[in-house]
Amino acid sequence: MTDIVVPTLGESVTEATVGQWLKSAGDAVKKDEVLVELETDKVSVEVSASEDGVLSEIVAKEGDTVDIGALLGRLNANGAAKPAPAKEAPKAEAKAEPKAEPKAAEAKPAASSGGGASTDVKVPVMGESVAEGTIANFAKKVGESVKKDETIAEIETDKVALEVPAPADGVILEWLVKEGDSVTPGSVIARIGASGAAPAKAAEAPAKAEAPKAAAQPAATGDRPVSPSVRRISTEAGVSASDIPGTGRDGRATKADALAYVNQPKASASTMPDTAAKPPRETGPREERVRMTRLRQTIARRLKEAQDTAAMLTTFNDVDMSAIMDLRKQHQDAFVAKHGIKLGFMSFFVKACVNALKEVPAVNAEIDGQDVIYKNYYDIGVAVGTEKGLVVPVVRDADDLSLAGIEKAIAALGKKARDGDLTIGDMQGGTFTISNGGIYGSLMSTPILNPPQSGVLGMHRIEDKPIVRNGQIVIKPMMYLALSYDHRIVDGKEAVTFLVRVKEALEDPERMLLEV
Known part of the structure; x- marks a missing residue:
């Protein structure tokens, strides 16, 4: 049984309000899947599952005020097969379990590609109010050896460049993202295996990266429940929360969906070729087109927002x-x-x-x-x-x-x-x-x-x-x-x-x- 607790919320923030549970007790969850959203006086924080399993109990209800480290719920790590007894007799399940478990066990070594346990490389906390960054470059390639705390990637945020250290000694098995991809704190960007582990095939990484994009087609929020963070963002932006396309559970809009929606008109008005805006012009023989860095984009956006607000x-x-x-x-x-x-x-x-x-x-x-x-x-x-x-x-x-x-x-x-x-x-x-x-x-x-x-x-x-x-x-x-x-x-x-x-x-x- 694994406790789900309130994480560190940021500088000078000591408590939060439980905004919305995205999973119900008894639901099966995957590692890094968002379980609950917490609201602070500054930002909204998403709490993710630390491993695969079943959400066995919800302790803190929506609207409750919780301190850092407080118990939110419990996760049964061995509960993937828990719903089965309701459909089959215990004897039948006892026979079925040995068949199901080896498959899951085999999948992990395949992911680590070496037979040994792999270590996930997660995006570190980027700082207060920084919700995402862009993969600027990789310092290591798949198959290269790394030492613990050695820099393996650099993430560019709205404010500064952030170095990602290796959490353990080993070999880069695979990169789950590409340079230029947007990432959020806590998301897994790579896996490190023990020395001698075989790296994953290069073709597998794009497949994994493509699958979520294909599966996460947004659906209109409509009359579905709206989390406090989505409601706040939509109110401040002067848009209807029901218009925000959702990629969350049951088509609910997440905070990321809301931010993407309210920021989209500004970006699309000048960059999308299928709108009335003029498409990017062709460059001449003595011209060079260079994409603005994330810092420069943020400077431009914030200065314009200051004038507009x-x-x-x-x-x-x-x-x-x-x-x-x-x-x-x-x-x-x-x-x-x-x-x-x-x-x-x-x-x-x-x-x-x-x-x-x-x-x-x-x-x-x-x-x-x-x-x-x-x-x-x-x-x-x-x-x-x-x-x-x-x-x-x-x-x-x-x-x-x-x-x-x-x-x-x-x-x-x-x-x-x-x-x-x-x-x-x-x-x-x-x-x-x-x-x-x-x-x-x-x-x-x-x-x-x-x-x-x-x-x-x-x-x-x-x-x-x-x-x-x-x-x-x-x-x-x-x-x-x-x-x-x-x-x-x-x-x-x-x-x-x-x-x-x-x-x-x-x-x-x-x-x-x-x-x-």
Whole structure:
């Protein structure tokens, strides 16, 4: 008997609500088949069977609140033949069982292709809110030997590239997916057998991959039960849940079906040749067509969603950088000698923004449905340009860090971004973003929000300009600042006040450091 328990649900999530059981007590299930869907305050989590068997008991009912590790139900691993006694006498079943069991036993060695037990390679958890990824490449081929924890594949998600390690020593028996395939956390992508095991025939893998696609033709949801996650997604997207084609049990729509359905119109409008949209044009002799990476596709989608969702507006101001530049020049050598890192501009901007966010909390908040969530912590995202695209790693609890602490955190995150070592955790949970276009020479811009945040500050290049001070024209190093904000939650007065407070803090850094 195997217990079905609530898995780890993600950072800061301690409980969930049982949304929908996709199997009933007594139903036969296959390994990795989804049994029940759990709803948290952030995401929907699917709990799958750990092995073949029969769902013998359901302990937690739909609507129950359960903690991590709580018992959801029980799975009888030897229950594949359990329904048989109702149809045949026990004696008959006793004779039948030996015939049925060897076939199942023979199938496993065939799958492992070596006579020994094989080890499944599963897609690891990709991080909060990341429901799928794309197989970017295989580091090992079928038949090659691998060591435990050796990287055998790379998965590209919306945010970062994720390495898949080998769970055990052995030989790659077969790949169950192809490069470019979409995969979800927990799905099996390969099998590893003991050294000396014969790999599966290359022709078998495509057959296995094709079978589910052919069998999973979606059926209209109609009047069938709708899970909470499907209902929430359809409501937020403004579509009817009954219109979503379902691939789940009895034709029910799953969360994946709902996400695919609500996202389909955006993709199909520009890519499907059988619609009114113009099909991809032919490339010329001096042109090259390259498919966008998943990260670039996500950047494009999220930036467009930000424009479509938020009432985005930008306000501008300029700041005299003389005081910051003089302070850096005066103390740079001592700062480097003590802290081992240079004193840059970004730490001052982070400090200035934190002070302003404390005074104007709406810029540090987010909209959640009909509610506003005010955040009493300051995790500042710092936009970093890489070869693969723009990423926004987060400096945690920036209000508790010194200037040196902020500089070190930014330098460490920047290095990880350039080396491709950023993790999902490095980019989650930001409350406000700073983007420095000035390092590329930008004079002025209107930065786009990083949802669900309500504000983003744009920095620009420093230029010597004539300004009037005390009736005299003087030359000062000036920088334009731009604050883009969500007008649904931040009023114009609040936005202007925020930007003025940033300007004042930068022009008089002593007051900022003294918090006066």
